Amino acid sequence: MYSILIADDEKKEREGIITLLKRYGFDLAITQAANGEEALKEFQKKKFDILLTDIKMPFMDGIQLIKEVQKRGWNPVCIIYSAYGEFEYAQNAISLGVLEYLLKPIRLDAFEELFHKVIDLCKGKEEAEKERERSRQAYEEVAAYKLSWNLLGYLESEDTEIRDRVPFMEETEHEFDFSQNIGIPVLLSCYSNLFSIEWEAYQNEIEKQLGGRMLIINKADNQILVILIKERQDSRIKELKKKCEMLIEQSKRKFQTDIFIVLGSGADSLKQLKREYEDMKDLLDYQFFVSDSMLLVHDESYFAKKEKDMLSLYFERIINCAKMSDYKGIKKEMVKVFSYIEKQNGFSSIYVKYTFSDAIKKINDLTKSEIDLLEYIERIYEARSFEEVSLIVYDALDDMAENRRSDVKENRLIHMAKDMIYERYGDSSLSLSTIAEELNVSSAYLSSLFKIQTGENLVKFITKYRVEKSKELLTQSNIRVGDIARAVGYISGSYYISIFRNHEGCSPIQYREKMNENS
Template identity: 30%
Template sequence: MHRILIVDDERIEREGIRNLIRKLKLELDPLVAENGEAALQIVRSEPVDIVITDIKMPFMDGLELSEKIREEHPDIELIIYSAFNEFEYARRAMRANVSNYLLKPIQVPEFLAAIQRATDACLEKEADRKRELQLLEGYRLGMAYEREKMLLDAINGTRPMKPPAAARIDDAEPESIHLLLVECPRHFFDMHNDDFLAMLHERLNLPFDYLNVNENQSLLFIRHPVPLSRETLRFLAETVSASTLERYGQTVGIIVGAAAEGWDGVHSAYCGIERLLEFKFFMNEQAILFAEEHFSEASFDEVELQSISDKIYQCVNFSDLRGAKYGVELLFSYLKTTGHFSSLYTKFLCSEIMNKLLVKEHKKSLAVINDYLDKISRSSSLHELKDLMLGVFDLVESCTGARNKEESANRIIEQIKQMIEERYDQDLSLEGIAEQVYLTPSYLSYLFKKETGQSLIRYITQVRMDKAVVLLRDTNMKIVDICQKLGYRNSNYFIQSFRQHYGVTPAKYRERTP
């Protein structure tokens, strides 16, 4: 319903027009004003579509009012009525783009015709605005997709050296880019991606780009003219972590990538982050890690000794000797860096690991176990103790049983792949799958990446995308039904994931399929 403002200094005239609108049952919401100044205040404070005004009024006449309205609110339709049929009035009305000029006494047919022309003009302007908004939204979405594609190309190492101007990630190439990988469990970004991005814009005071990688991971590209200090990067990571916990009650893990020199260095920085994801298994779930640090250089402020040793025990229990050796490397780097633990406690810890390993893998006699424990006891340095530990792992790994353990890991991976193939239409999660195969989520994530070279979530996404292509090509199912069929709760997230994989939306893909 359109809103019409009736302006006349005579109350009987104002009420007469308002009653006429009601009597004719016109779909108009009438407001009234007793002079031009009062009318101008209403127009400035409330939405008005049509103004019908007398000419002769005190303080501000109808023509002056029309000129001011046209200047400030050009979309408002103007109708003037007067008892005078003078050329000067008509000429001023034309200059103010008044759409209709009525003579008193107002006749119903002329009044209806004037109102119809005004409402038609309002509808046409509304349609124009809607088309303009649709074009702008289409342009915005197109630019957002181009930006997303450029970010994907950057981390995958396929970004062109000189992208088209319309698709550039930024007007000026930043000298330094830091990647922050934010990792959350259980479909966090499927449910909260847009709101999470809005939260980041509220909390972070540095320019950044954002890319959702999958349901569990998103990347921040922090842009700055010079590399940021470690303290600044840690503060940014802690801000993201604390804000996520505050708003969603959700803990996150964050990996801070090495500084990339411009967008062409992003791929290398991202590869460093991916390599550290395997290392992350041995850390606390909420750890903030820095990808450029090697074991021997890392400051383990966020790492607890118990967490590392527990993960080593876990690897030993699942006969993952390579993973256990990896954990031993980290353990000794931790011990060397902190220097907080006595040699007696350190040897006790190593004896516990050695005992678990030998009992499980070789079923050695008590004499053999005691021999190794004696060597640990007689070791004179941290370096000697580390070499002894790694040597035992190498010995066990070289035995004939190692192949069986590798085959066991392969069987677990194949079991998981079969489960995904059969249940891709369900709510699959890292935690749910881990429960089915009797592994912890962190170990399952680590093991799957170690054995297949890709994360479990990425593998699930790829299976679903392959199934989506088949459904789009071979069925007439609606996009929203395909989304549900593939186990996605959020159709917008499904469309975004599909576009990341194939460069077009599901609807466009279907149109192009013969």
Template identity: 30%
Template sequence: MFQILIVDDEYIEREGIKRLIHKYKLPLSVLEAENGEEALEMLASHPVDIVLTDIKMPFMDGLTLCERARAQFPELKLIIFSAYGEFEYAQRAIHYQISSYLLKPIDVSDFQRAFHEVIALCHKDQEQEKEELFLELLHTAQASSTLSRKLDLIGINFSQMSVQLILIDYGSSVFDVEHDLLPEKLQSAISVPFDYMNLNGSQSLVCMRWDHTVRKEELESIGGMLKASIADAYNETFMLVISRLVNTGDELVPEFKLMENVLDYKFFFHESTVFYTDESQGQEEIASTIPKLMETLYWHLQVKDEFGLRQGVELFFKTIDGSGQHSAIYVKYMCTELAKKIWETAGKTDVHAFKSIVETIFGCKSLAELKGQIQTVLGLLDGDTDVHNPEFNKKVIKDIRKLIEDNYTSDISLQWIAEKVFLTQTYVSYLFKREVGQTFVKYITTIRMHKAAALLRETHLTIADISQQVGYMNTSYFCKTFKQYHGQSPAKFREGTN
């Protein structure tokens, strides 16, 4: 339900509008004012979404009201209704971003059209506000009272439901180049109420709302259907991370952080994969990734990507620990094969020394002990690659910054950058975040948003043209990203600089 303020000095006109609102069952509660001064007082003391105002009124006319209301309440939706002879006069109001004009006497079809359009805008704003609020809750711990209030605003009541998050990560930017097809596909895969939001050009988030205990089979079925739906919507490799059930607001931040940590391993899998933060879920699929993971470990060893290799070893032991589906002999055999590859890559030739390592591996009495032994063997590689050289790393970061600065107008990806600097995606991602202090995606978004702001201030290009000039083919996605970054839409930003 939204709130509308009807401003007209004639009682009969206000009553007529109210009757139409009631007749067509519009989701509006009504406030009234007789002139602009009274309307401004009402706006200051009541939450109002829409103002419908006449032009000619005593004390303060409708145009002055629109000017002052727009300055104080930028998100307000404004509708002017006026007599035919006043309509040219009303054209001045275009500067105040009027949502619609209605002529007196009001034509019913025009009335319905105007109000359906404005209410749709209100719904869109409401959803965006909910989305921004929810993303804030995921990234920032809140005081108990603040947390409870914000959860109420986005419609989550943990006394009546649990929520479950699904983080979707794609191989490249998909949302800024085409219409987002996924929400329609999700409808067929998810049988419970859910919210859907884009985090950036290559990631989206689903929040499912459960009013009953979720069975393991039910969740795994959803995971499989989601995988099929996303594959149908986009011709991209992707990774799904499905959270545990979240039963309290305090669990949101740590659970989402855990989901993001799982994404650190995405570069080790070259096919679309589903992971669960609850290790009791989806173990069959996790177990089946072990041979693929071993192949990837050998590849990182071959290209001398020690960072990627160490990350892969961490994931290997985490997966083994979680699956419980492999015998100790099998795990020790795989570790022996890996140790042999490391030994050969490090240029070691002492057969007796390697035999001692094998005996130690097979003598390990716990997974932790086995992991420690493999990490010891990995120490043979220390200093074997250029990436340990600080000067080399500085040059890489300098080259990456230059590549981004020269190509931010195009759809550049981490994979493209990695190929240009002759390193793996894994290491580029790690190094960039360590040296620059933010992820590659956040950095390029910052560059694009600063360039867009400069173009809005200094040129008369259309917003659609600016969107393309900073690398976004989808103008609506650009506008959404701009508002998230700068706190206001491109149009309002430009208006504020004039």
């Protein structure tokens, strides 16, 4: 329903206009004003689609009222009606863009015809406003996508120079306004397909629980990165922890999924944000301390209590990597061990030498390597510094990698996992956790083994295969994008579009148009 404000100092005139509007069936929300000043106050309370005003009124006349309304940025359809037909009034009305200048007494046929025209104008303005809003939203979505793409590219890169690595970083710095704000990263992770199945609903849940300005980045590997943009004085971590705890609670209650969250401490520059993000990714290692059903929030006191468990975790991972002859993984975990011990106090030299001698012996046995272990163990015990021990261990690992007795080959477990993906990619429930469950292994083990055997992340492999199958449907059929999304395993069309953009750099529709042009 459109709204109209009728301004006239004569009550009978206002009532007469209202009677005519009702007689001709114009369903309008009607407000009255006895003069220009009163009308202006009504405009300050609400927006009107139509202004019908007399010329001569006390305090403020009709021409001045229209000028004041337009000065404030309001843009109603304006109609003047008056008993005065002077040229000066008509000229002023035309200069203000008034739709019609009606003379009293008003002809009934002219009145009805005019308001049909007014309603059509209101409909046109409404549609134009909707189109502007759609364009604005589309622009904001593209801008947010570009910002997310560039920022994630920088955070995931090994480079530290911002402008050399990622374009548009000036826009990112401007968006964050680090002079006034800080960026607080929040990393969410789960083994289920929650983020792909319930993307829009869960995105809304994140916005509802965490609140305020934020950038939500879908990492497409069962992880979401949220950057909260907070004013420096409004960056209380304790309150954010409570909000994260509520998000975890709602994830379990509404979505029946356990979420692991790492909450960062905040950054006042992109470089600091990158360092924070890298530390947070390392903290995801703590998922291995908990069962799938347990919920954790990054808390300094919690991690302080867990520090004593880290060494056993690293060596457990080293043993798992050794079982799969993953020397790259062994060295990665060994770096963490050396860094951890270097930062701690209380480790005796004998303990350190024994620990690493025992470690390389176990690695050698599990990888079936043929090296002179005795030589390396003797060198470790003769070492005079911790740095020397670390160099000897790295030498031993390099030697094992060169002399192992058997090459790593893609095993039966990986073949079975791939076959499940090829056959059931259209099943929205297919995920790392469901595949691992059917193969009777843990999600963490299957993920690590798949990475070693194929060089790819299993979750990303599923995503990549689904995108490739969707590209076939886009180029070989006229099936709607929403139906294609469901055909390749995505319940949410918007989530599928987000995934597709991440992989192809354009939307599915743009990809289809591009392929059709080239064919």
